[in-house]
Amino acid sequence: MADVFRKMGSMAINGIWQLGFIARFFWLILVYSGQSFTRIHLTLRELYFSGVMSLLIILVSGLFVGLVLGLQGYETLQRYGASDSLGTLVALSLVRELGPVVAGLLFASRAGSAVTAEIGLMKVTEQLKAMDMMAVSPIARVVAPRFWGGVISMPLLAALFSAMGVFGGWLIGVVVIGVDDGAFWAQMQDAVDFRYDVLNGVIKSGVFGVAVALIAVFEGYDCVPTAEGVSRAITRTVVSSALAILALDFVMTSFMFRG
Amino acid sequence: MSEPLVRLENVRFAYGERAILRGISLSIPRGKVVAIMGGSGCGKTTLLRLIGGQERAVGGRVTVDGQDVAGLGRDALYALRRRMGMLFQFGALFTDMSVFDNVAFPLREHTDLPAELINDLVMMKLHAVGLRGAAKLMPGELSGGMARRVALARTIALDPMLLMYDEPFTGLDPISLGVIGQLIRRLNDALGASSVIVTHDIQESLQIVDYIYFISEGRVVAEGTPDEIRNSADPFVSQFVHAQADGPVPFHYPAGDYATALVGGAG
DSSP states (O other): OHHHHHHHHHHHHHHHHHHHHHHHHHHHHHHTTHHHHHTHHHHHHHHHHHTGGGHHHHHHHHHHHHHHHHHHHHHHHGGGTOGGGHHHHHHHIIIIIIHHHHHHHHHIIIIIHHHHHHHHHHHHTTHHHHHHHTTOOHIIIIIHHHHHHHHHHHHHHHHHHHHHHHHHHHIIIIIIIOOOHHHHHHHHHHHOOIIIIIIHHHHHHHHHHHHHHHHHHHHHHHSOSSHHHHHHHHHHHHHHHHHHHHHHHHHHHHHHOOO | OOOOSEEEEEEEEEETTEEEEEEEEEEEOTTOEEEEEOSTTSSHHHHHHHHTTSSOOSEEEEEETTEEGGGOOHHHHHHHHTTEEEEOTTOOOOTTSOHHHHHHHHHHHHOOOOHHHHHHHHHHHHHHTTOGGGTTOOGGGSOHHHHHHHHHHHHTTTOOSEEEEESTTTTOOHHHHHHHHHHHHHHHHHHTOEEEEEESOHHHHHHHOSEEEEEETTEEEEEEOHHHHHTOOOHHHHHHHTTOSSSSSOSSOSOSOHHHHHHHOOO
16 A cells, blocks of 8 residues: 555656656757747758648648538538528637647647657767767757747647638538528628637647647657657657647636636 | 876766766876777766766866866856867767768857858868768768768867767778778877777777777776787786687676576576
């Protein structure tokens, strides 16, 4: 029995220690972020790899989510004779929740895992140590640009995801099923508030961007420098990011949308 | 004789409970090539990390060019590292950059030289290691020996005062091995630098270095010039030079009685 408590205690202490470690790491990234902006090509390169290279999966997924929303939404709304509100339903679901959350999950598995793998392999092959010995801070040169690349691309990807989703909903609702085109857009315009809905969604995706990018660079930098260590770090990136996104989403939703 | 460039005084180091270095004193004179030799896992690489300030000694003092490495703040340490070059065991080239960009990396990071000048400097460094023609290749396209030479060109990019080599001969064919050995000697003399080679390749080292330290179990057990080492009667040195499997360095990892282990299981 005492053993169980001891284990729980040590797990709790480890968890807190890890959190403190991540916080310190986050602080270091912020301190060493100067180069990411003075030498903008470093960050632009990461924006390309994290952002542009994720476009395809984000756009295609957004489209499919929109198509499904259109079908399911219409199916439910038409029972109450409210199928004209399909635009509202699709747009609100996407900008408030599905856009940031699903784009965040996809972003973590597509770009976050790649960043962890890259930094982890640089650690395995002693590239980070070599850089440090050349008096170049790996946090400034390698970690910070990747962090900012992720932070900047995440809200943009989420916005594109939502836009694509709305298009998918329109495609199913208006083009295929035959909901009135004018009603679809007019009701959406009427119901979606820029500050309350869109801006809050953007804030959410920004927070997810920080969380995913931080977890990805941290796991890569902190990994055990072996093949097995890198693979575990990648898994941790995807799992922790997903949990962080869902938990943060609940917290933010409960603050933002209380009716 | 002038003050040596690197001096270790009674340096002790441990990873947690495990003692790696138990009071090492040695010095690397200016302009010389010094080898630090010993079996695998005897703490040789740790010595380089202590000199480069990547680890801090538990006890004793490490001074480089008169500065106590452990006492330096980050900026001062980075300023010191700019005058050091370290060649890692497998080169540690940046895999996302071409050979040219790898060698140009320290120049671009630490100087504001115009692109034409950087181009000239990189070409000179690559020419020195015989790989000017490989400038456009990516690290993945290089053989082990070539990668090591490119890394060497990168190491000397800023004309360091101290060159450190971590197992530079590991995994090379005899020709590449000879090439790297000669390059280490020639570059040291041409740059007026001092070099320290951590290695267990005794035959190659005897040909190119000025002085050798032997380390075992965290202590310096023998030292001398190559001639002194070749003629040494010390059993450890003799075992090492003649590559004998057993001797002062035992063949067997410490274990209990063999018969008991066979009868009673491994425990």
